[in-house]
Amino acid sequence: MGWFWDSKPAGDTYSKLDPSLKDFLDKESSSQNATTQPVPRSGEVPRSAEGASTTYRSQIGLPTSPNTPSDQQAQPSVPAESLFQDGRYAHLWATYRPQSSVEAAGKTDQDRLADVVDSYRDRKAAIGRAALENCVMEQMAEKECFSTGGWKKMMGMCRKENKDFNRCYTMQSRFLKALGYLSNTYATADEEERIQMHADRLYHEMLAREKAIEQAEKEGQAAPTFAPLMQQDHVVQALGPESAYARARQRAKDEMLPTNLSAYPPEKQDEIRDRLKGLNDWQKEVEMQLIAAESRAQLEYAEKVKATMEEERAHRADRRERGKETAGDTIKRYWGWKQ
Structure with missing residues (x-):
């Protein structure tokens, strides 16, 4: 049987095998193909779709074709959170739901x-932290003075x-709000940094x-004239379109929204005029x-x-139609909340 291990067999070696050995190889190939093959570890011999070692199958003349597309499609899928993307433990991931969807539901x-x-409050707190970072030199000067x-x-309390x-x-803080730091709730770290640097x-x-x-x-000279500090084109170029x-x-x-004092109620107009004095x-x-x-940031928040609140109102109306109105829904309806 020394020819069986020859690295260069001659002719159709598989047809020359003993019939009982052929039956054994066919039975083993079919049983191995019915099970899911694990990912080979380092040092192991790779195996083909028929289950037998590709090295030994090539020596005895058996085909060594790779997995067919149908076999790859039949491989069970697992979510991205799984450490085994080859389909292992797919039955454990069958009922998996991401944490975000569970919390939202x-x-x-x-x-x-x-x-x-809370998101609005978090953004206001983030504005405070960004303003402190931009004013670190002034803060250090005040601390050193004391x-x-x-x-x-x-x-003089370091006046x-x-x-x-x-x-x-x-x-x-005001420049950060003006550049959209408050309204940019889902901004990336790069966008926030651009806003902070431009402010x-x-x-x-x-x-x-x-x-x-x-x-x-x-010096008794005329005051110099300047271009607008916040030119729209320059700001858009710095922050991105x-x-x-x-x-x-x-x-x-x-929407052709007004940009002058007429856009505000009379009480707000008087307040703005007082702030512009001097x-x-x-x-x-x-x-x-x-x-x-x-004002734009407050409008977006509103x-x-x-x-x-419109979504909450729709949910209350739906529960009432289905006969599952809660005690809170009833109280709100009697208090005159719109349906």
Whole structure:
């Protein structure tokens, strides 16, 4: 039987085998093909679709064709969370549901409304953290003043450093809101970083303009004129055409929303006029842009709340039609809530 292990067999070796050996090989091939083949480990001999070793089958003249497309389609599928993408343990994953779908299915209407409110609060907190990062130098100056600034500055509570830090934090927060940081709920980290960097650039540009105007006044010269601080084309170029700022501006253009004081109620108009008192022309322009951007962010938040409440109202009406109205639904109906 030494020829059986010859690496270069001659002729049709399979036909020369003993009939009992042929039957054994055919039986083993069919039984191996009926079971799912595990992924071969390192060091193991690869096996073909018929189940026998490809090395030994080639030596005895058996075909070594790869798996057919039908065999690959019959392989059970598993979700991406499985560590074994070859189909192992597919029966354990048959009833698997992602965590996000389970949480979404188990949420009530109140939970969904609370999610909208929480997301808005989280964004406001994120704006505070981003503004602190942009004002880290002012914050360090204030801390150093209290630590080693001398008794004179400490007696004055480091007024200048504290004022610089507070103004930086306030204006950076407002620039972040104006650029869409508040409304950009599902932004990526890269988008948030672009907004944060552009807000810091706008703030320092504002300080440079104020310094130039102050220097011109000291020298008795006319105040220099500047282009608008937040030019729409420059902002869109810095943040990208798909940013929250670009979408808000495009929406205002499509819906032809007013951008002057007439867009606000009378009480809000009086408040805005009070805020504009004592500001020069370019400062008024910046203030109006910030007010408009903050209003757009609040409008987007109000629309999300309205959509959630409309969905909750539809659910209450559906439960009432099916005769499964809850006690809370009944109370809301008697209180005059719209169906």
